[in-house]
Amino acid sequence: MALITTKQLSKSFKGTEAVKGIDLHIKEGVCTALLGPNGAGKSTTLNMLTGLMKPTSGSIAFDERYSGDRRQYIGYLPQYPKFYGWMTGEEYLVYAGQLGSLSKEDAKARAEELLKLVGLIDDRKKRIQGYSGGMKQRLGIAQALVHKPKLVILDEPVSALDPKGRREVLELMDKLKETTSILFSTHVLHDAEEICEEIFIINHGELIVSGDLQTLKKKYQQPTIYIETEEPIEDWSRTIKDSDWIRHMKVNKNELTISVTDIENARNALLTNEELRKLKIVNFEIVKTSLEDLFMEVTKA
Ligand SMILES: Nc1ncnc2c1ncn2[C@@H]1O[C@H](COP(=O)(O)OP(=O)(O)O)[C@@H](O)[C@H]1O
Ligand SMILES: [Mg+2]
Structure with a gap:
């Protein structure tokens, strides 16, 4: 079952064709990696899927069960998330919940659930500026999950992390995929091999290879x-x-x-x-x- 299907999805910036006619099938209930080197067009593709950026041409279709504003079905963590360092992890998630139109009470309850899920419950009263890279990234993932999306899109969630942080975040994603479909970008094949079922390799804005990871490995x-x-x-x-x-x-x-x-x-x-x-x-x-x-x-x- 395809959650998202794109047809000839393309994006040009002045003089740069960042994404050149990509057909994607993002399945429900699996983890999908968008793989490619720097400048391949990963962030641009993800930005179009989230609705933050308008395609120059081509289409993006959601499964018909998910009609209406696609933002309610998608959670998103950008490549360079910005946090208010003076907030605590808990304050940040309550704030994010309220932005997502939860009442203060519901936002607090949801924040607590999420802090537990991402392993930050003991650090909830600490200011974010004191968090490690892995902790910040896990907080970012919690933020992306505030409204219980069907699909969470993570743009290079482990690329900037040290090995310990990388491990923490990959383990979290591994746990998360039991309940939420994940689409994440990376330039490291190994990251994809560790937790994904499906991969799409792109380069210079073009789709090179796509499909089931185990089948591709054999092939x-x-x-x-x-x-x-x-x-x-x-x-x-x-x-x-x-x-x-x-x-x-x-x-x-x-x-x-x-x-x-x-x-x-x-x-x-x-x-x-x-x-x-x-x-x-x-x-x-x-x-x-x-x-x-x-x-x-x-x-x-
Ligand atoms: N806002 C923008 N304006 C102009 N060019 C851009 C913009 N965003 C991305 N690009 C260009 O599009 C290409 C793909 O970028 P990007 O999607 O960020 O790649 P990746 O995330 O795979 O590193 C690059 O050549 C980049 O310089
Ligand atoms: Mg990028």
Whole structure:
């Protein structure tokens, strides 16, 4: 069940195409990561989903069960949240609750629930300026949950944290996903692998890969054979293209990259191929790729 579906979602700033026609399906009841390097267009995408920013073109549709003002269904923690350092954690959440039109009494009750949920109940009377990065981020998540949203959108919630803070926040998100759908952005694949079911990798405003994390991991764990020859290899590559051990091939002048289903069959077939030998092999490599490789490839400058 898709909670949010976007079609050709795009955003341009003067001269910059930050998001270029992205189709997203954000599912309900799972944790989804929007992955990409700095400048990929993650914050811009999330800002459009929250309604803070208007798309230049394309559409955003919510599941029909959630009609009306989408802000009631979404909680949001920006990449650089601003807190009033002189407030206590508790005061801040009561304030946030009242802004979200709860009565003072309800806001207090909700603040207490949330302080417990995010593990700040013992620190509720401390001023926020004395909080660690992880505590501030957990307070920010509590704020995003004040109105019991269906989906909470967190923009790089762990990126600025030290390992301890990162752990605290990831554990909180892991607990949270039992009750609330989560969409968060990160530039670290490992963060996504730890708690997500679904990932979308974007780069330069374009969607590169999307889907179920476990399926993608398997898909990109295919062995690959890389062959380089002295003579051009393109014509020859057509002679093997229907072999049953080939998943897909990419050819470029003297280089051929073959993703294979069965490494033994592939190796035997290739190394005994007389026509291939005539092209003078200068390099024959077997590489195991992973989602990490794909991500590295995508994110390198
Ligand atoms: N308000 C803005 N005005 C102009 N350019 C912007 C603005 N916001 C973002 N951009 C540009 O859009 C691109 C994507 O930015 P952003 O969505 O912040 O990426 P990410 O969150 O993945 O780091 C970048 O090139 C950035 O410089
Ligand atoms: Mg960003």
